[in-house]
Amino acid sequence: MGAIGDSSALTTAQLTTVAEIMVAGAFFSTLGSLVIITVFLNSPELRKSFAFQLVFGLALAELGNSFWPYFFMPREGAACECQAVLLQFFSFASIAWSAVIAWTLEMATNTERKPGGPSPSSLASSVLGIGDPTRVPDVRKFHVAVWSTSFVLVLVPWAAGVYGPAGAWCWIDPRHGAEAHALRLVCFYLPLWCVVGFQIRTYRRVYLRLRRVASLAAATAAVRADMRREARERDAARISNADEKTQTGLETNADSSVPDDATTPATPGGETAKDEDEIDVEATLRRLLRRLGAYPAVLIVAWTFPTINRLNNYVQGAKTGQGDDYTLYVLMALGMSTQGVGNAVVYGMSGAVRREAAVLLERWTGARFGGGPFGRWGRGSAAGGLARLAREGERGTEMSARRAASPAVANAEEGGDAGPGDEGREVLLEVDESLK
Secondary structure, three states: OOOHHHHOOOOHHHHHHHHHHHHHHHHHHHHHHHHHHHHHHOOHHHHHOHHHHHHHHHHHHHHHHOOHHHHOOOOOOHHHHHHHHHHHHHHHHHHHHHHHHHHHHHHHHOOOOOOOOOOHHHHHHHHHOOOOOOOOOOOHHHHHHHHHHHHHHHHHHHHHOOEEEOOOOEEEOHHHOHHHHHHHHHHHHHHHHHHHHHHHHHHHHHHHHHHHHHHHHHHHHHHHHHHHHHHHHHHHHHHHHHHHHHHOOOHHHHHHHOOHHHHOOOOOOHHHOOOOOOOOHHHHHHHHHHHHHHHHHHHHHHHHHHHHHHHHHHHHHHHHOOOOOHHHHHHHHHHHHHHHHHHHHHHHOOHHHHHHHHHHHHHHHOOOOOOOHHHHHOOOOHHHHHHHHHHHHHHHHHHHHHHHHOHHHHHHHHOOOOOOOHHHHHHHHHHHHHOO
């Protein structure tokens, strides 16, 4: 059995450098995954969250995916084949969990209904309980789907006997010709880029829906501001009338005509004062956009250069018999090393997780982290902004109901049309739950 370098055009020193990059990335991926798993297992609240149950599945896949680089350039044989199996199984599982999270968010926010058929969200509710407040979503079905599919895609190359050296590590050996390259495409790279395309489409549609709901919230907040301004103007007019009557000597009539609340001072700060539920809609949307855009970005950054390198392996290998390029392998290793840490940060490091991590550190060390960097780190999240948007949507719903019951009175009291809020409120509450 030869060394792994015997099957590559790269020198042993070059292969060692590439393998060392992968080991360094694997170390940080292991740490990130263990943090997510530890917080999940020690937090009863997070264990109840369906969204974080999905993130836990992703963290398990990333933890397994961080193990194969530690084999470090194994010789052909059992160790090489074991590394290839681990790489194929857990790399695909990680991508599959990313697709599951995207699909779940799509189902939770999609209220579109085709004529004569149920909405996508109702289909998801009937199968998995997503969006149904009376049912707890069943994450076990996702575990069965992800792990079984990953296992099948491991068996296909194994049955074809194509596992072996593939550069600085073992995977599907290109020395087996067109069959090996076809299996690389079918078992990994084609599903990978289908998932990336699905993520981009899904998160774009979710963002557009949130933008519509945020517009409703902004309109509702504007109506409420107009109502407060008109109330202050009415109070000021009452006080002015009372003063005029007092000056003309009609104190008794003035006392009987001015209501008790007429002398209530205006809201401090005047027109710029805000209550606790008013929000900066644009700031919330910017946070959501960054977060939604980061999901597909993790896979794009991690797998663009690996895809280019494997295409080069195929094209140049067919022309010259050797398709290995050292620069592409270095870029490939750097890209793949970002996936575990990227997923841990983007999917796992939400405000809720950071707060739970601070609580665990306080419990285990006895030190307080609430007022320091951990406290600031744990404050705020896109979900918090969505919760505030949801409250604005609820107010829009209440105004819509009052107008339906008595349009004239409602418009007189509210100062105009705030727009319907029911559909937006439901969408926001679902997204709020999904992004926690």
